[in-house]
Amino acid sequence: MPADHHTENSTPAVSLRTVPRDQHCVSRKEISSNALRVLYRLRDAGFAGYLVGGAVRDLLVGGHPKDFDVATDATPEQVKQLFRNCRLIGRRFRLAHVVFGREIIEVATFRANSDDGSGDREVDGGRLVRDNVYGTIEEDAIRRDFTANALYYSIEDFSVRDYVGGFDDVRNRVMRLIGDPETRYREDPVRMLRAIRLAAKLGFEIEPATAAPIRTLAPLLAESAPARLFEECLKLFLSGHAVESFLGLERHGLLPVLLPESAAALASNRSGALRRMLLEGLRNTDQRVANEEPVSPAFLFALLLWPAYCRTLAQLQAQQVHAAEAQRRAADRVTVHQLDTVALPRRFSQPMQEIWLLQSRFGGRQRKRVFRLLAHPRFRAAFDFLSLRLTASPEHADDVAFWREAQAKPGDVLAAQLEAARHAEDDIETASPPRRRRRRRRKPVSG
Known part of the structure; x- marks a missing residue:
């Protein structure tokens, strides 16, 4: 059943699990020095800052991420004050980009999962079209898409913080949506493509409840912006996992x-x-x-x-x-x-x-x-x-x-x-005996 936001029943329970450094393989040596610079400067200015999302996930499975994202309790404007090399982007989802030459560290403020009446969180027919209500790290975790993408690495004690069971899902190589799958796909149908792409990239299985609504909700994809679907196609097929992505698209309709x-x-x-x-x-x-x-x-x-x-x-x-x-x-x-x-x-x-x-x-x-x-x-x-x-x-x-x-x-x-x-x-044509031309009889001219 479509829903405009997570109801009390569909909001997943949040329970913090702190995984200490000796129980995970994320090392600062594998993290971009520019991302670390951003994290330390946020900390020195009194803000909380964590490496988050795909980079933490990929490091946990032994990958080498190219992009490093940071989540913080600082607002985009506060981040901009800390970094001269920062520009603010986005209307639907306001972000700070800290630019180091060719590398961009994306810094996002913790988002809340509810509408505070300010108009900064806007849902249209189940589709999330604006999401700029700021909140706590717990709220930020449950509004992320997959559990594997909701892991936070802390430079305070080098631990990984897990609020929604993502650490075990990564270890078991499972893609699982946070919250009610149908609601989450209706909020943003492109999540269906992300599920296929990430499972193909990481060699993960899509958890049955996460996979179940995809075939039924597939037509919603046609309502997504064609320019966005072009970008998603490039990610699906030009990231080195095109065969598995194609088979996933076939399998899930x-x-x-x-x-x-x-x-x-x-x-x-x-x-x-x-x-x-x-x-x-x-x-x-x-x-x-x-x-x-x-x-x-x-x-x-x-x-x-x-x-x-x-x-x-x-x-x-x-x-x-x-x-x-x-x-x-x-x-x-x-x-x-x-x-x-x-x-x-x-x-x-x-x-x-x-x-x-x-x-x-x-x-x-x-x-x-x-x-x-x-x-x-x-x-x-x-x-x-x-x-x-x-x-x-x-x-x-x-x-x-x-x-x-x-x-x-x-x-x-x-x-x-x-x-x-x-x-x-x-020569072959010349050597062939000429065909005798049949003489055509002339028709008698009448009259």
């Missing part, structure tokens, strides 16, 4: 909401070839992230939306639309329809379409066309995509072999080879 046309195409592709290709592409993406190689969002979305493109193209060709026109129309149609859910910026959607449209040009062997394609700015991405298509069908093997060799050869050698191949074809 979120794929048809996030990528509706691709989900429909995958469901109707009986051979499973499109799904094989997609998973292989995501595997490659994870490998590139692990090797610290760049991955373009354009290539990622070319992969994710390829099933939708193939299905739309087949539908247009069945309507006798000319091949080149069908390709252009299919690319445009898929892109426009996807924008309803995920705001794919033009700087990514355009190269994505080029990757698709270049696929039909890999069959050409005429010298001019070969050199023109090799010089195309999207050639490399399109060729990588063609290679990936081998996973779905062996029919592309000859094209992959030809273009792999073509890239490796000096231009003059390639030109000579293409010229020789053309002459050989001409």
Whole structure:
């Protein structure tokens, strides 16, 4: 049942458990020196300050967090007075960003879990749209999303403070929502994606009660801002855990909401070839992230939306639309329809379409066309995509072999080879006995 805020019944019990330094593995050596600087300055100014959230969670499972967040009883304005290198951001959720060169330490004031009538906490139809009522650390803990994200590391005694059972959940590798799952998902439907992403990243299981409402509430995701869903897609698929994220979206019924046309195409592709290709592409993406190689969002979305493109193209060709026109129309149609859910910026959607449209040009062997394609700015991405298509069908093997060799050869050698191949074809045609032309009888001119 939707609720606008936690009722007395759904508010989880808070019980402080202090885990001393000798019972956990969080070490200051693993914490950003800038985050420690912020914590010590807050303490010296008389404020409470804790490392909180994902960094504590990741350190407890032996990870190496990139981002370090701080929670404090100082207001954003008080934090700004302490740090010259601080800027205040956000309206829905006001935060202080303390900037050290390229590193930003995010400092959030403890939030309360209730509306104090000031208008600083605003809920619209179950959706939390503004959350700036400040409170205690206990209140802050229960309004966080997952128990694993509600752990606080103290520089006073180097302990980890746990108010909602998160320490045991991290140890047992469980993602559990704090409070009533349905209420929490209605407050912010993107939490469903976060559950999938964090479980994939950490190798955690989503606790049954936390997983149960996801399939039913999945349609709520479509009401989220498309720009926010684009950012969530990048986190899901470009953080090194794309395969597990995709499988999680499938398992919990979120794929048809996030990528509706691709989900429909995958469901109707009986051979499973499109799904094989997609998973292989995501595997490659994870490998590139692990090797610290760049991955373009354009290539990622070319992969994710390829099933939708193939299905739309087949539908247009069945309507006798000319091949080149069908390709252009299919690319445009898929892109426009996807924008309803995920705001794919033009700087990514355009190269994505080029990757698709270049696929039909890999069959050409005429010298001019070969050199023109090799010089195309999207050639490399399109060729990588063609290679990936081998996973779905062996029919592309000859094209992959030809273009792999073509890239490796000096231009003059390639030109000579293409010229020789053309002459050989001409010779074959010349050697074929000419077909006798049948003389057409002239029709008698009437009248």
